Amino acid sequence: AGSRSIIDVLLMKQLTFDAAGKMTMSEIEDQFKERADELHNELIENIAENDEELMNLYFEKGNLTEDEMRHGLHDAMLKRQLYPIFLTSATENIGVSRLMGFIDNVLPKPTEMPPAATSSGEPVVCDASGSTVAFVYRIMSEPHVGDYSFFRVYSGTMRSGDDLQNASTDVTERLGQLFSINGHERDTVEFMEAGDIGALVKLKNTHTNNTLRAKGSDVVIAPIEFPEPRYSGAVAPGKEGDEDKLAQGLHQLAEEDPSLRITHDAVLHQLVLGGQGEMHLDIARYRLKNRFGVGVEFRKPKVAYRETVQARARAKYRHKKQTGGAGQFAEISMLVEPLDGEFKPPADIKVRKVHDATTSWGAKVQFIDSIVGGVIDMRRFFGAIQKGVMEIMKKGPVAGYPVGDIRCVVFDGGMHSVDSNENAFKSAARMAFRDGFRDAKPALLEPIFDVEILVPAEYTGDVMGDLNTRRGRIQGIDGEGVFQKVIAQVPESELYRYSTMLRSITHGRGLHRSSFSHYEPMPRNVQEKVTEESGELEEA
Template sequence: MKAYDDKHVKNIVLLGAPKSGKTTLSETMLFEAGIISKRGTIEEKNTVSDYHEIELERGNSVYATLLHTEWKDYKINIIDTPGLEDFIGEVIAAIRVADTAVVLLNAQYGVEVGTEILWEYVDKYQKPTIFAVNQLDTELSSFNKAVEEAQQIFGNSVTIMQYPVNQGPGFNAIIDLLKMTMYRFPTDGGKPEKLPIPPEEKEKADKLHNELVEKAAENDDSLMEMYFDKGSLDEDELRAGIKKGMLQHHVFPVFCLSAKNNMGSGRLMGFIDNVAPAAIEVPAEHTANNSDIPIDPAGPAGLFVFKTLVEPHIGRLTYFKVISGEVKAGMELINLENNTTERISQLFIADGKNRNPIDRLQAGDIGCTLKLKNTRTNDTLADKRFPGPIAPLAFPSPKVRVAIEPQNKGDDEKLSEVLAEIHMEDPTLIIEFNRELKQVILHGQGELHLLVTKWRLENIYKMPVVFLPAKIPYRETIQKPAQASYRHKKQSGGAGQFGEVYMKIEPWYEGMPPYKEHPVRDSEEIVLSWGGKLVFNNCIVGGAIENRFLPAILKGVMEKMQEGPLTGSYVRDIRVSIYDGKMHPVDSNEISFKIAGMMAFREAFHQAAPQLLEPVFDLEASAPDVMMGDIMSELQSHRSIITGMDTLNGNQIIKARIPQAEIDKLFAALRNVTQGKAKIKSQFADYAPVPADMQKKLSESYKEVDAV
């Protein structure tokens, strides 16, 4: 296969809400370029892009898929992405390595919820952007509405490059404002006929052409001077101005499409070839320490891994973008993250599941390789002269969680291995082995994200699993002082066991006055790994308990604090003072005092007004003003406390505190009432008391389980 230089490689990412036509467009682009001889369809389950079993079953994209076309001596790498927020990790990685974002708008629905979420990342990375209004052949299509909504949301940089002459079921003609030509397509699509602009469209076309000229001229002082001198710009000058505007994120050209009927895709590809920036023209990449690394064909070899995929019967596939120099099959590169050496045994250009071997890839190109041993997503492989690892992709925090266990109890170790492999492919799926809760917890972007993970476990890895509610990491403490004693005595022939402990426990807080009821011989302040503190006072006088037994008493207290008396949760923020006790010259030993200390603490705890604490999170929900009532109602029905309100970019922001036990349910409820338009983020804040009725219920449930 032909290798293209850096000036003739264009990398685009197809973005849009579900059903906006991304996969259909990618199929049409491959067909137009002659890469495939027949277009597949989602209904027939034979597209190049959607080839994974789960995608065929669901009828929409789950993975970002790399494809390519060759068009008029240019290579266009295409990444077709999922439209659902649950798979946002795939989208973020694709946006990061693309040089131009092509955002599809469904002409029937305009700017949909998913599009706004995707735009955050396009804007974050300042990617040159093209908008394509698709499905102009449908009954309810409205090009004007789609463009107006885009301009309202994304700003006046949204600039009409084409508009439809006859949108709707009979759609077959487009006015192109760059070439000032009408394109009329044959019934079955494909190459259009070039015609003069009809008289009835001339006034509208001239007006929009002038707006395009002004937009192009705004981005370059020399073009602005030409525009003032001549009153217009020629086609080449327009292209130069539009490209500069795209690079500055100031011009977002709008194109017209019916991807299903193969109308408009050729003109779009022509624009990508002629105007959209190549990798060498876009802003430099950044290293992890924020220095610049330009796309440089003459620099030391270096590539950035943006995706890892494990294919059945093939193994691990590593997808990458060449940042600098030239990568050749057979060369060895250093992994700058772990300092291991990897051999690039084979190089491929990917078209879905099909991989075409190639000898070398230049800076700016995208490809894949097989069976790298120590390389993962976000790693940089490079020559030793390369300036440093590329700044990693930043993925959003998980939003929902669920506990998981294998159906077959003996498969715990195998499940751990499989989950580690899935996390390697999908860094937005976080695996937590929680020793406190005694659960393996999956953290994901949404319920669908978790369900697809379950499907993969059961269908790809043949690992039947069960989803369970994730437990809440409660904490226990006390609200008032209490005293208790416990005598441990055991006689069973020979040496027995004896230890008696008297203790007082109190709620601990920062800055509390010293203990004065009994003289404190020594005190130990222990910062607990699960939060809070234990202060342990030795107040023994007169040798009632020898000093060598005090560590055993502390150990007993600590063991009970790791499985609290109320619900089995960790105990925190308590001061324990050991002020008396008894021992036996023969039968006393460490185990006796450990048990006595544990049981005395248990009894005192139940008398000290025990309080169960729950983790609470600071939450921000952002949405349009009209949805605020519904959001407030949901927050209040999920035990939230509203802490403030703000406004940002035309949206209202509600700030609240919410118990962790309510977050998963709230996330699903807000998606429901806002049709996915609410953007939610949360962060652990503190522990707060659980309501009395909940505490009673949880305590009684623990007693039932503990009694079994």
């Protein structure tokens, strides 16, 4: 068969398309006939098993006519029991006319479909005489025109000049000209009614997944659930000074394609773009370059490691500085330990006051005032001590990563009636914490992700073997339809480009999703490598 041919197992014909897209039918070539018969019979069985009447006909005759199959497909699709798959190439004009013919002749009409699901209000029946409800399913920007809002009318009739309420923002939108879109061509229409798909321009505050409805309605169409990113890359402009252009371009791309996810990590100082795979991000790169004129570079994202301690340690630091006139003096004795459970004070420490704080990166810190005898005026300097510790926690003593959950106990110290001030105690707190941290068995924590991988059974062993090389821990294997679901926990650092590797292992038939689970200490050899790399970055 030529490269412009498709075998249609519903019609049981070989379809060949010329450069203009014109279709010619012929008999299926002998080399494909056996496989086509298998798929045709499988299709008949799938259609028949969803319809008792057709099942009886199938048992009686051993086959179904083309009309009977069309009728069965129509009803099965109406009940969402079968989903036909077509091979097409829009750029080569192959299979397009066959797909359009099937849509016209077989697919259920909007008025035949069951009421549309809603997240608020009653399900919506497709009725042109009902209250107007429309759903915006895509935003697309076009130069010299602006943003197109593509919508489907679920109920009622829309006309230019109508006022509709955005259910998400409560903003009232006045509809401009309505367009019927055909490729790059757009035709002005007077109205659109239930079942129609069209486009609007210059809506003020309407986005993908928004419902437009008549005033007084409580209906909200159930939103599209976009997939979580499966591949991420740290993105930076190709040349200095393009940061604003990059930000504007990324914002527009994410508006048009909500499956692109932009994350700005202020702690790691990186901008991360997430998508469905390496090709998805390559397309985003192409569009940024050609639409917004900004070249970008993708790099491996930094991992949000944390530093913590695994034991209890004490440290003492005296900050003394004399530069003529008033000097600086502060002395602090501090106990540092992991924040796991309630504090169990040693015999020589008594708890007077406890203050819990949360850092900007989500870590918890517990400060305990155990000063007795007034050796430090904690009403004046407890706040400064906390600030000093919080400042050094931003960049931990081991490898420069933020410090995780920890407890600091100030149990002794000293001050000077003239030279002690907030800056002196901030400095003393930083140094006492640093010394105590280093003596309390410091460790690097790494983020662990829950990972679920769906693969055909024949690739399960290869996928599990690959997970073992990534320090993954297999939690279990479940069946999910015709797939095997491998459940594992894997360090985030080992998941970079995993979607690309999974596609290679499974020949494009595997999918995965991941979500953050917890932090845990990393192996000593991995910690040494991360610490070394961190030191090299500092020197650079």
